[in-house]
Amino acid sequence: MKKALLNLLRQTPDKPVALTPTATPPLLVPSAPSRRDFLQKSSLGGLSVGLLFDKLKSPFAVDQELEFTTQKVNRSAAPSDLKITDMRIANLVGVPFSSPIIRIDTNQGLVGWGEVRDGASPNYALMLKQRLLGKNPCNVEQLFKVIKQFGGHGRAAGGVCGVEMALWDLAGKAYNVPVYQMLGGKYRDQVRLYADTPEGGTYEEFATNMKKRTGKGYSFLKMDFGIGMLAGQKDMLVGANVWDITNQYNGKENKVGNYGMTKHPFTRIQVTKKGLDKLVEHVGKVRDIVGYDVPLAADHFGHFDVNTAIQIGKAMEPFRLAWLEDMVPWFYTDQWKQITNAIDTPTLTGEDIFLKEEFIKLIDNRAVDMIHPDLASSGGILETKKIGDYAEEAGVPMAMHFAGSPISMMANVHCAAATENFVALEHHGVDVDGWEDIVTGLKPIVDNGFVRVPDKPGLGVELNEEVAKKFLKKGGTWFAPTDVWNTRDSWDREWS
Incomplete structure (x- = not known):
């Protein structure tokens, strides 16, 4: 002007x-007048x-x-002239896992923040830099279509999704509006959280941990239980002695393979009646500790086939669990449908699915009762809203998986606020000292188990460098130059 x-x-x-x-x-x-x-x-x-x-x-x-x-005119950006000039990363750890933080710089001084999914390589994001330089970050959907071919299921989507978060942050700052507003507005001012609860060595310790959660206002809890807790006990499991089932993420390689990397149906592990009774006893005691006023979900059951999944599901029905999560891999649609049809407890999966198409298969086949995208894998903010909207039209609720820093949480919060069928968002960092101080702009972040949806532009928070540096990976660099990623070295077109 x-x-x-x-x-x-x-x-x-x-x-x-x-x-x-x-x-x-x-x-x-005066000249010839016109409207x-x-x-x-x-x-x-x-x-x-x-x-x-x-x-x-x-x-x-x-x-x-x-x-x-013009004193009240926003001078922070001219959106049509905004251009991406750089992208750098600082890899944080212990928040509660690894969380590579993305910083996208622009020609107008605006900075956009994003986050690669926990446990994923920062290179998943850095390889996208050459496709973003010189582009207008406000064209979020257009740029997402350019980079989404470089994402995949699980952690392989971390770079694409983290960049998408940062693009929305920049677009919101350029137009001076919160991200939820650009998604069509919000259904709620507060986003409900559900908290994982660490188990104790005894039920008394576990009860103490549970009381800490409810004491902080959490009205939705989740626990882990499964065949790992039966390992080494007489007559509890069939066929488990050839596997290392104590940790499904770091299973040792042996003659029959790596338990953690073997898909569930192929281990051929079964649970005996004695083993089922032990699981029932365990969950019953936990339910008594929690009570029935608070929803209690369950996860991490182990690697076994669909028949065992159904047996465990039926055994858990007296405890009215909120859902049973990831009992078999998400891509076994027919097996999920078998389990869902056989038990009364709600079924849920989806934290490793990239893009809406695979969620659509689960929803259209009525294979699960609920969906569970992780925004840092499912495609980012807009794609996750599209997933939620599709599920909502089919009458399927959406919970959201999350295990990262406050930057990724804010991306989830804006999406959750703008999606009607949202139920609750996971919070894995409840016990991490200094977690909330990693960012500025919203304090406290969590208030009695809820997050207030920020009304500030973009995601509504900025990285607090002084605190965030305390979480920097040992030997890592703080947003070091990434010029090696500036040059494109491939032909990306997917069609001829």
């Missing part, structure tokens, strides 16, 4: 205009005439009046 007004003034003669009863100042000479002319003059006329006469008095008055008149 200032540029337009200065151009207008440049066309105005420096010499005073003699006004007579029959003379009209050049700016006010467009009227709108232009009605918006600029009063200001431009005022500036004209200020100019006649003093050349310094123009800048002073422009400064005063």
Whole structure:
């Protein structure tokens, strides 16, 4: 606007205009009237005439009046001219896992924050830099279509999704609106969290941990239980002695393979009646500790086939669990449908699915009762909203998986606020000291088990470098230059 007004003034003669009863100042000479002319003059006329006469008095008055008149205009960005100039990463650990933080810089000084999913390589994001430099970050969906071919299921989607978060942060800051507003507005002002609860060595310790959660206001809890807790006990499991089932993430390689990397149906592990009774006893005691006023979900059952999944599901029905999560891999649609049809406890999966198409298969086949995307794998903010909207039309609720820093949490919060069928968002960092201080702009982040949806532009938070540096991976660099990723080295078109 200032540029337009200065151009207008440049066309105005420096010499005073003699006004007579029959003379009209050049700016006010009427021409063939039109609706467009009227709108232009009605918006600029009063200001431009005022500036004209200020100019006649003093050349310094123009800048002073422009400064005063436009004092409430957002000068932080000119969205149409915004360009990406750099992308760098700092890899944080212990929040509660590894969380590579993305920083995207622009030609106007705006910075966008994103986050690669927990446990994923920072290179998943850095390889996208060459496809983003010089682009306008406000064209979020267009850029997402450019980079989404480089994502995949699980952690392989971490780079694409983290960049998408940062693009939305920049777009919101450029237009001076919160991200949820650009998604169509919000359904809620507060986003409900559900908290994982660490087990104790005894039920008394576990009860203490549970009370800490409810004492902080959490009204939705989740626990882990499964065949790992039966390992090494007499007559509890069939076929488990050839596997290392104590940790499904770090299973040892042996003669039959790696338990953690073997898909569930192929281990051929079964649970005996004695083993089922032990699981029932365990969950029953936990339910007594928690009570029935609080929803209690369950996860991490181990690697076994669909028949064992159904047996465990039926055994858990008296405890009215909120859901049974990831009992078999998400891509076994028919097996999920078998389990869902056989038991009364709700079934749920989805934290490793990339893009909406695979969620659509689960929803259309009525294979699960609920979906569970992780926004840092499912495609980012907009794609996750599309997933939620599709599920909502089919009457399927959406919970959201999350295990990262407050930056990724805010991306989840905006998406959850804008999606009608949202139920609850996971929070894995409840016990991490200093977690909330990693960012500024929203304090406290968690208040009695809920997060207030921020009304600040973009994601609504900024990285607190002083605190975040305390979480920097040992030997890591703090947003070091990434020029090695500036040059494109492949032909990306997916069609001929």
